Amino acid sequence: MLSGVSAIVTARLGCITTASLVSLLCVTKVQVAASATPTCQRPRLTEVIQRGLTTQATDTSNTMIFTSPMDKLSEAKQASLWGLLIGDALSMPVHWYYDADDIKRDYGKWLTGYVAPRKQHPSSIMSLSATGGSGRSGFSTRREEPLIGNVILHDKLQYWTNRGGSVHYHQGMSAGDSTLNALCALKVCQTMTRVDPDNDLSPRDLRSAVLADYVQFLTTPGTHNDTYAESFHRAFFRDWIQAGKPVTKDGLIDFAEKRHEEQSAGSADSQLAVIGAFVMAVPFVLHAAHLSEAEAVRNTVDFVRLTHPLPPHHLEPFLELYVKVLHAVLNGASLQEKAAEALQSPVLGGSGTWKRVQTFSSEAAGYAKGSDSRLSVYQEAVGRFGLACYIKGSLTSLFFLAHEFHDDMEGGVLTNTNVGGENCHRGAALGALLAAAAGSTGKPLPQGLKDGLGSARTDLMALLANSKL
Numbered sequence: 001m002l003s004g005v006s007a008i009v010t011a012r013l014g015c016i017t018t019a020s021l022v023s024l025l026c027v028t029k030v031q032v033a034a035s036a037t038p039t040c041q042r043p044r045l046t047e048v049i050q051r052g053l054t055t056q057a058t059d060t061s062n063t064m065i066f067t068s069p070m071d072k073l074s075e076a077k078q079a080s081l082w083g084l085l086i087g088d089a090l091s092m093p094v095h096w097y098y099d100a101d102d103i104k105r106d107y108g109k110w111l112t113g114y115v116a117p118r119k120q121h122p123s124s125i126m127s128l129s130a131t132g133g134s135g136r137s138g139f140s141t142r143r144e145e146p147l148i149g150n151v152i153l154h155d156k157l158q159y160w161t162n163r164g165g166s167v168h169y170h171q172g173m174s175a176g177d178s179t180l181n182a183l184c185a186l187k188v189c190q191t192m193t194r195v196d197p198d199n200d201l202s203p204r205d206l207r208s209a210v211l212a213d214y215v216q217f218l219t220t221p222g223t224h225n226d227t228y229a230e231s232f233h234r235a236f237f238r239d240w241i242q243a244g245k246p247v248t249k250d251g252l253i254d255f256a257e258k259r260h261e262e263q264s265a266g267s268a269d270s271q272l273a274v275i276g277a278f279v280m281a282v283p284f285v286l287h288a289a290h291l292s293e294a295e296a297v298r299n300t301v302d303f304v305r306l307t308h309p310l311p312p313h314h315l316e317p318f319l320e321l322y323v324k325v326l327h328a329v330l331n332g333a334s335l336q337e338k339a340a341e342a343l344q345s346p347v348l349g350g351s352g353t354w355k356r357v358q359t360f361s362s363e364a365a366g367y368a369k370g371s372d373s374r375l376s377v378y379q380e381a382v383g384r385f386g387l388a389c390y391i392k393g394s395l396t397s398l399f400f401l402a403h404e405f406h407d408d409m410e411g412g413v414l415t416n417t418n419v420g421g422e423n424c425h426r427g428a429a430l431g432a433l434l435a436a437a438a439g440s441t442g443k444p445l446p447q448g449l450k451d452g453l454g455s456a457r458t459d460l461m462a463l464l465a466n467s468k469l
């Protein structure tokens with residue numbers, strides 16, 4: 001079913017290791033993170049009233065009455081955030097399962113809803129740290145300081161150093177729980193509604209506030225339960241330590257802009273040109289959804305540069321493609337059409353890619369919806385386009401699934417889960433897109449998927465009840 005096994009294995013190792021994990025793991029001193037849980041400002045009364053009306057009109061009835069275009073956009077934005085969290089949480093128990101058959105072996109069947117992860121993972125390399133490949137040039141020449149278990153992932157060091165077995169990247173989480181990047185995305189939305197409720201803050205001030213909360217979130221013990229943090233977080237905090245651990249908004253944005261300027265001119269860290277970059281980017285598209293497409297692209301790219309300092313062509317053309325599609329769909333465009341356009345874009349390989357998409361698509365159509373045979377076509381297709389984190393393959397797979405499931409959010413996110421690979425972050429970005437399409441056409445998301453969401457649900461409900469996103 002999956003061809004090119006060795007290529008897939010290499011890709012897997014690449015995605016989830018970085019340079020010199022050993023040095024990341026060494027703990028020499030305890031650093032106490034300055035922290036206070038951020039508190040949300042109360043919305044103003046008029047906003048509460050407006051929101052109450054909007055919420056009532058959409059929540060209590062299946063018939064959409066009095067729905068103005070603005071209501072539709074709000075609906076689509078809220079759905080999109082739900083979709084991001086749902087797409088991630090469904091895949092969490094089988095994140096980085098590169099052999100899809102392991103999903104059935106470990107969980108007894110293809111997943112049809114939320115389940116808790118097992119303790120062990122069929123192919124995790126988290127505990128094989130020392131021999132991990134190089135993810136980023138230049139690391140070994142720097143003086144390393146402790147990171148994992150010390151600055152971030154405070155109580156999780158044991159799982160990175162455990163040599164006894166193949167520890168699951170999300171061990172200990174419950175069914176429906178969100179992985180770190182999805183939680184970061186939710187945090188970004190919380191920051192945005194706190195500091196920019198009227199959507200009039202300068203984009204740079206917004207970015208700096210988001211960064212400050214991001215740093216506080218990751219460096220404060222107990223804020224999340226995930227065991228794994230992908231390369232970009234580790235690279236960010238490694239450089240942050242070197243820069244003297246700035247915590248103020250101004251200090252942080254200066255640090256991150258300078259870091260982007262320096263590193264985007266150097267050799268690329270291939271571990272950063274990955275789909276995981278899109279998860280925290282989604283809130284920036286939602287926040288700019290009422291602005292022009294160009295502004296949505298600009299604001300989103302400008303933020304992602306701060307966490308993913310890469311030469312522009314490594315990630316930005318892909319991000320731009322995704323932002324444009326999400327922006328259009330939020331505003332009512334057809335996801336089927338937009339995904340088809342994206343799949344024909346030169347960025348993803350042009351007509352050759354589109355031809356392969358059509359071949360897989362008609363093969364899938366030969367089997368009943370929801371059948372194992374149809375799933376196996378999708379598994380083969382995603383295996384062919386890209387199962388791993390690397391952006392071109394991953395985004396092609398994402399748009400392929402978006403095209404196939406443009407009007408079936410649940411089918412799309414579950415298929416994304418059951419094809420395996422880097423399904424959490426692909427699932428978050430795909431879920432945001434599929435749910436935006438559902439929201440903008442007034443189609444409610446499956447209630448079971450909303451109700452079953454775990455750790456993020458309470459915060460999400462509070463956010464949506466009190467803000468316009």
Ligand SMILES: *[C@@H]1O[C@H](CO)[C@@H](O)[C@H](O)[C@H]1NC(C)=O
Pocket residue numbers: 174222223224225455
């Ligand atoms: C972490 O997990 C524990 C145990 O399930 C739970 O009580 C706690 O609320 C979780 N913390 C977060 C931040 O989700």
